[in-house]
Amino acid sequence: MPDLEQIYLEYRKKVMGYIRARIRSFADAEDLCEDVFEKIQRKLGDFDESKASLNTWVFTITRNTVIDYFRRSKPSEELDENLSDDSEVDEGVLQNETLGELASALQALPEEMRAIIVLRYYDGKPLTEIAEIMGLSYGAVKLRHQSALVKLRKGMHV
Amino acid sequence: MDKLLKSLFDYQRFEQQPELQKVIDSVHARYSMRELNLDELEYVAAAGPLEYSPDKKNQERK
Numbered sequence: 001m002p003d004l005e006q007i008y009l010e011y012r013k014k015v016m017g018y019i020r021a022r023i024r025s026f027a028d029a030e031d032l033c034e035d036v037f038e039k040i041q042r043k044l045g046d047f048d049e050s051k052a053s054l055n056t057w058v059f060t061i062t063r064n065t066v067i068d069y070f071r072r073s074k075p076s077e078e079l080d081e082n083l084s085d086d087s088e089v090d091e092g093v094l095q096n097e098t099l100g101e102l103a104s105a106l107q108a109l110p111e112e113m114r115a116i117i118v119l120r121y122y123d124g125k126p127l128t129e130i131a132e133i134m135g136l137s138y139g140a141v142k143l144r145h146q147s148a149l150v151k152l153r154k155g156m157h158v
Numbered sequence: 159m160d161k162l163l164k165s166l167f168d169y170q171r172f173e174q175q176p177e178l179q180k181v182i183d184s185v186h187a188r189y190s191m192r193e194l195n196l197d198e199l200e201y202v203a204a205a206g207p208l209e210y211s212p213d214k215k216n217q218e219r220k
Contacts, residue, residue: 103180118181134189
């Protein structure tokens with residue numbers, strides 16, 4: 001089993017990078033980063049590598065810590081849709097290789113479709129805003145978005 | 159597919175897979191969107207919040 005110091009050295013940058021992408025306040029991000037490693041320390045005995053890789057396990061703890069932060073600090077606001085519980089998928093797909101597959105499938109798309117997918121799912125922008133950014137009509141973006149999803153499904157074999 | 163893509167792009171913020179990051183960066187460059195990297199964010203945080211207000215400054219001069 002890896003020890004906490006090893007995990008800290010290996011994952012601190014990834015954990016902080018993820019938190020900073022979600023939370024503007026640097027002080028809050030630092031506190032959350034500490035919370036993540038405290039949780040890791042507490043739960044390390046429960047870690048089972050037959051169920052999840054260390055990478056996925058650390059990611060899940062980090063993500064849940066960010067979700068808890070938003071629920072605590074802004075209980076009345078709707079959670080970022082990319083963070084909502086509903087979007088959970090099988091953790092088995094959360095692997096570097098799957099991200100590589102996604103990169104290849106995206107590269108095979110026409111440039112505009114690729115941009116729509118990145119702006120929609122990485123940046124979390126609604127299609128109306130994407131249409132403005134790209135200087136296209138909403139209808140054109142909607143059509144290309146649907147078509148891009150079909151091509152990605154085929155390209156990624158999912 | 160929608161849920162899968164949301165989860166994968168969320169995971170990318172943690173994993174920073176280089177090939178996928180290149181795709182994301184090229185889209186951001188094409189549409190003039192760029193995220194600050196971690197070092198740049200720390201620099202901004204160290205500089206403190208921006209509180210410049212032209213109105214405030216004019217009042218101080220009076």
